Amino acid sequence: MPDPATYRPAPGSIPVEPGVYRFRDPHGRVIYVGKAKSLRSRLNSYFADIAGLAPRTRQMVMAAGSVEWTVVSTEVEALQLEYNWIKEFDPRFNIRYRDDKSYPVLAVTLNEEYPRLMVYRGARRKGVRYFGPYSHAWAIRETLDLLTRVFPARTCSAGVFKRHRQIDRPCLLGYIDKCSAPCVGRVSAEEHRRIVLDFCDFLAGKTDRLIRDLERQMNAAAEELDFERAARLRDDVGALRRALEKQTVVFGDGTDADVVAFADDELEAAVQVFHVRGGRVRGQRGWIVEKSSEPGDDNQGQLVEQFLTQFYGDQAELGGAADESTNPVPRQVLVPCLPDNADELATWLSALRGSRVSLRVPQRGDKRALAETVRRNAQDALAQHKLKRAGDFTARTAALQSIQDALGLSDAPLRIECVDISHVQGTDVVASLVVFEDGLPRKSDYRHYAIREAAGDGRSDDVASIAEVTRRRFYRHLHDVQHPTEIAPEGKSRKFAYPPNLYVVDGGAPQVNAAQAVLDDLGITDVAVIGLAKRLEEVWVPAEPDPLIMPRNSEGLYLLQRVRDEAHRFAIAYHRSKRSKRMTASALDSVRGLGEHRRKALVTHFGSVARLKQASVEEITAVPGIGVATARAVLEALGVPSQSDAPEAVIGNDQDKVSG
Structure with a gap:
C-alpha cells in the first residue's frame, strides 16, 4: 500500500x-x-x-x-x-447516491395519437408527462386500477393495440369498461385525448372541479330516474376520493418543493426526500450511503452539498428532454442545514431549472413539521438498515477472512472475478465473467465473451477457452494501466483498470494452470488464481498436484460457491440467447428473397418463431415487404403444411360427392 x-x-x-x-x-x-x-x-x-x-x-x-x-x-x-x-x-471513495433500483414513474404519452398510461423508468422524453416517482411499480398499477374506471384511457402496449385493431375486437379491459377501446373505434382520437387530459388534470391537483362535475352528473342522472348511471357515477366519485387519500395534503398554498433530511452515525448516512408538488406529497425516495468526510468540513453541511449536486445533476440529465411541467428541479429545496457554499449551490440549481430556486432551512409551521417527518423516516431507514446488515456484513467479513487464511493471501480478496464456459457439444461456445466486491455481486462489471478460438471439429476445449478469456480480460487491464489518460468511448467506463485480488475459474488443475500461464506471459504477479471443481468442491491452486479442501461449513467456501454459481447462471443465459438467435436465423436462411432486414422485421412483428409458425399467409403479408409467395416459403421453411392444399382438396371431394 x-x-x-x-x-x-x-x-x-x-x-x-x-x-x-x-x-x-x-x-x-x-x-x-x-x-x-x-x-x-x-x-x-x-x-x-x-x-x-x-x-x-x-x-x-x-x-x-x-x-x-x-x-x-x-x-x-x-x-x-x-x-x-x-x-x-465513478470514484470508489466518493459518496454515490445510487438507487438499488430505478424508481418508477407514471408516464402519459401525449406525443402519440392515442396517448397511453404506463409504468416507466428511464430518461425523460419530449411530449410525455410524468407523475411520481413512486416507491414501487405496484403503487402505480394500484393507482391506475382505481382511476381507469373513471378515466378509461388506454394502458396497452403498441403491439397489443395494433393486434386488437387488426382483429377488430377489444381486450378484457375494454369489455369491463376500464378502457374506452379506441382500438376498435368506440371513441375517436379527440375523445380519448380528452379522457387522458382529464386524467392528467386530476393527478396534477385539479381534483375539486372533476369531483364536482361527477357529482353534478350523478344528481342529474338521479333526477332523471337513471339510477344505474347514478350508481356508476357514485362509485367513480368514491374511486377518486380513495385515490386522493393516497396523496396527503401538506401545504395549502400549492407549494412546489423537495424536503430533504439525513440521519447518520460515524460510518453511514440515511437520506430521505419527499417530493411535494401542488401542495401534495407526490413521491418519496431514500438512500443509505457510506460517509466520506473531508478534513475540516462540517459533516452535515457536506452531506447536504454532496446530495444536492449529485441528485439534481443526475435528475437534470434524466429530464433533459422533458416538458417544463415535469421539471425535475423544484422551486424550493428544504434542507436541515445550509452548507458553506449555499449561495453558489442555489445559483447552480437555478441554472439547472432555468428559473430561481430557493434553498433554505424551514423554521416554523407546516414546512417545519414536514421536515421533522422526513427526518424521522430517515432515522427509521438507518435503524432498519443497521439491523438488516449486521448479520450479512459479519458473514461476508468472515467469508473473506476465511478465503484469505485458506489461500495464504496477504490481503482479503475484496474483489473476486470468476470465469465460466458454456456450450453444447462445442457449438456456440461462450464465457461469462462475474465480479464480486466486498462479498456482493457488482453486476455493472459483468461481462460476456463469445469465444473466438473454439475448436471447429465439434469438440469443446474448455482449457483453451479459459486461456482466451483470461488473456482478453487482462490484456484490457494492462491497456488501461499503460494508457491511464486515454478517454473511454462515450457511454463506457474503464471498469477493468482494477485487477481482481482473486481470479476464480470453473474447473480443476488444467484450467487453473492455463489461466496462470496467461498471467505469467503478461507479467501479472499480483493476482491469485484458483479453480473450483464441481465434483467435490475442491479448490485447485496453480502448480499444486493436490487440491485444497476447505471445510464444508466454511463461509469462505460458501462465498466461492456463490461466485461460481453466478458465473454459471450468467454464462448459460448468454449461451441460450446466442443459440436461439442462431437457430432462428438458420431456419429462415433458406428462404429465397428473404434478406436480413426482412427476417428481423418478421421476428420483431410476431415476437417469436413460434408465433410466426402459427400465423396465416395473410397475417405474414401484413409485414411490409413480404409478398404471398415469400410468406408461403417462410411457412414451408418452418415446417408448416401449406395452407392452400388441404382445405381445397376437402372442398373438391365434397363437391364430387354432391355431384355424384
Whole structure:
C-alpha cells in the first residue's frame, strides 16, 4: 500500500485558488474527487495528520498513489466540474447516491395519437408527462386500477393495440369498461385525448372541479330516474376520493418543493426526500450511503452539498428532454442545514431549472413539521438498515477472512472475478465473467465473451477457452494501466483498470494452470488464481498436484460457491440467447428473397418463431415487404403444411360427392 509521503506535493507548489482535485491509485484510476475554495489549504490537510483523518478518508489517502488538481475561476464552476468528474470517473471513495433500483414513474404519452398510461423508468422524453416517482411499480398499477374506471384511457402496449385493431375486437379491459377501446373505434382520437387530459388534470391537483362535475352528473342522472348511471357515477366519485387519500395534503398554498433530511452515525448516512408538488406529497425516495468526510468540513453541511449536486445533476440529465411541467428541479429545496457554499449551490440549481430556486432551512409551521417527518423516516431507514446488515456484513467479513487464511493471501480478496464456459457439444461456445466486491455481486462489471478460438471439429476445449478469456480480460487491464489518460468511448467506463485480488475459474488443475500461464506471459504477479471443481468442491491452486479442501461449513467456501454459481447462471443465459438467435436465423436462411432486414422485421412483428409458425399467409403479408409467395416459403421453411392444399382438396371431394 503506498505511503502518502511518497506522492505529497512539494511545499508551495499547490495553488491557493479554488479548484477541483483528483486522487489516483497506483494503477492510474481516479479514486476520489473533491473541490475546495483554496486547493493548498485543503490538500495540505490530507497529509498533515493522517491519524486524525476519518477512517474512510484515511483509507483513501493510503490507497492513493498520486494527486492532481485543476484551478477554476469560481465556486460554481468548481461545483459543475466536480459533478462532471464524479460522473465520468465513478470514484470508489466518493459518496454515490445510487438507487438499488430505478424508481418508477407514471408516464402519459401525449406525443402519440392515442396517448397511453404506463409504468416507466428511464430518461425523460419530449411530449410525455410524468407523475411520481413512486416507491414501487405496484403503487402505480394500484393507482391506475382505481382511476381507469373513471378515466378509461388506454394502458396497452403498441403491439397489443395494433393486434386488437387488426382483429377488430377489444381486450378484457375494454369489455369491463376500464378502457374506452379506441382500438376498435368506440371513441375517436379527440375523445380519448380528452379522457387522458382529464386524467392528467386530476393527478396534477385539479381534483375539486372533476369531483364536482361527477357529482353534478350523478344528481342529474338521479333526477332523471337513471339510477344505474347514478350508481356508476357514485362509485367513480368514491374511486377518486380513495385515490386522493393516497396523496396527503401538506401545504395549502400549492407549494412546489423537495424536503430533504439525513440521519447518520460515524460510518453511514440515511437520506430521505419527499417530493411535494401542488401542495401534495407526490413521491418519496431514500438512500443509505457510506460517509466520506473531508478534513475540516462540517459533516452535515457536506452531506447536504454532496446530495444536492449529485441528485439534481443526475435528475437534470434524466429530464433533459422533458416538458417544463415535469421539471425535475423544484422551486424550493428544504434542507436541515445550509452548507458553506449555499449561495453558489442555489445559483447552480437555478441554472439547472432555468428559473430561481430557493434553498433554505424551514423554521416554523407546516414546512417545519414536514421536515421533522422526513427526518424521522430517515432515522427509521438507518435503524432498519443497521439491523438488516449486521448479520450479512459479519458473514461476508468472515467469508473473506476465511478465503484469505485458506489461500495464504496477504490481503482479503475484496474483489473476486470468476470465469465460466458454456456450450453444447462445442457449438456456440461462450464465457461469462462475474465480479464480486466486498462479498456482493457488482453486476455493472459483468461481462460476456463469445469465444473466438473454439475448436471447429465439434469438440469443446474448455482449457483453451479459459486461456482466451483470461488473456482478453487482462490484456484490457494492462491497456488501461499503460494508457491511464486515454478517454473511454462515450457511454463506457474503464471498469477493468482494477485487477481482481482473486481470479476464480470453473474447473480443476488444467484450467487453473492455463489461466496462470496467461498471467505469467503478461507479467501479472499480483493476482491469485484458483479453480473450483464441481465434483467435490475442491479448490485447485496453480502448480499444486493436490487440491485444497476447505471445510464444508466454511463461509469462505460458501462465498466461492456463490461466485461460481453466478458465473454459471450468467454464462448459460448468454449461451441460450446466442443459440436461439442462431437457430432462428438458420431456419429462415433458406428462404429465397428473404434478406436480413426482412427476417428481423418478421421476428420483431410476431415476437417469436413460434408465433410466426402459427400465423396465416395473410397475417405474414401484413409485414411490409413480404409478398404471398415469400410468406408461403417462410411457412414451408418452418415446417408448416401449406395452407392452400388441404382445405381445397376437402372442398373438391365434397363437391364430387354432391355431384355424384
